[in-house]
Amino acid sequence: QVQLVQSGAEVKKPGASVKVSCKASGYTFTSYGISWVRQAPGQGLEWMGWISAYNGNTNYAQKLQGRVTMTTDTSTSTAYMELRSLRSDDTAVYYCARDGNSPTQPRLIDYWGQGTLVTVSS
Amino acid sequence: DIQMTQSPSTLSASVGDRVTITCRASQSISSWLAWYQQKPGKAPKLLIYKASSLESGVPSRFSGSGSGTEFTLTISSLQPDDFATYYCQQYNSYWRTFGQGTKVEIK
Numbered sequence: 001q002v003q004l005v006q007s008g009a010e011v012k013k014p015g016a017s018v019k020v021s022c023k024a025s026g027y028t029f030t031s032y033g034i035s036w037v038r039q040a041p042g043q044g045l046e047w048m049g050w051i052s053a054y055n056g057n058t059n060y061a062q063k064l065q066g067r068v069t070m071t072t073d074t075s076t077s078t079a080y081m082e083l084r085s086l087r088s089d090d091t092a093v094y095y096c097a098r099d100g101n102s103p104t105q106p107r108l109i110d111y112w113g114q115g116t117l118v119t120v121s122s
Numbered sequence: 123d124i125q126m127t128q129s130p131s132t133l134s135a136s137v138g139d140r141v142t143i144t145c146r147a148s149q150s151i152s153s154w155l156a157w158y159q160q161k162p163g164k165a166p167k168l169l170i171y172k173a174s175s176l177e178s179g180v181p182s183r184f185s186g187s188g189s190g191t192e193f194t195l196t197i198s199s200l201q202p203d204d205f206a207t208y209y210c211q212q213y214n215s216y217w218r219t220f221g222q223g224t225k226v227e228i229k
Contacts, residue, residue, distance in 0.1 A: 035218070045158075045166065045209055047218040059216045062123070095165055106154045106213045110177070112165035 002026040004096050004113035011119045012086050019082040020116045022096030029077035030054045033099040035109050036070060036081045038092040048094075051079065052101050086120045093117050124148050124212050128221035134229040141197040143224045145210035150190045154214035157186055157195045160223075161206045169208075170195065200226070 100107025125148035158166035170186035
């Protein structure tokens with residue numbers, strides 16, 4: 001069965017960086033992409049970006065361009081999301097999710113990780 | 123970015139009620155719309171994709187319809203397990219966007 005297992009909760013100071021991991025199993029990692037979605041406390045879902053696990057191509061949400069980097073390690077079927085210059089409003093649960101991989105067709109998010117709470121506080 | 127607007131934001135209903143949630147896109151997204159269910163402290167779960175296709179394992183009381191800019195999620199007979207928050211999401215564009223969510227509460 002498809003599983004996405006994320007790293008544990010983090011507490012960071014403003015201005016620091018955080019890197020969250022997402023280990024995939026139960027499917028062929030390079031046949032799909034990974035999207036990252038975050039959810040601030042009591043708020044809705046915000047799509048952050050996508051990476052192809054096949055070739056490393058990325059699409060990032062415009063508001064995070066320059067602060068976020070998504071990578072994959074195909075040898076361990078693990079995706080990573082790094083967010084820099086953290087602010088208090090980056091406090092959220094961060095989810096990885098399996099996504100499509102097509103460069104031409106719409107991509108569907110189907111399976112989700114359990115979420116990683118990142119708290120930014122001085 | 124394509125904006126997604128859900129209504130209502132909150133819905134109070136009883137077990138057995140028929141429930142309908144609406145999602146509107148700021149421009150046509152064809153049928154590239156998904157619906158997710160989220161319970162407190164849990165990750166979202168895919169219910170419906172391509173506007174009306176039921177994800178495997180999802181009860182048949184859930185259905186979706188619409189195309190272009192107007193979409194609906196219907197729960198034909200609300201069950202205790204269905205009290206949750208529901209989100210629509212467009213995937214017509216590579217830059218995905220979610221609706222703000224509809225919380226279904228016990229009346």
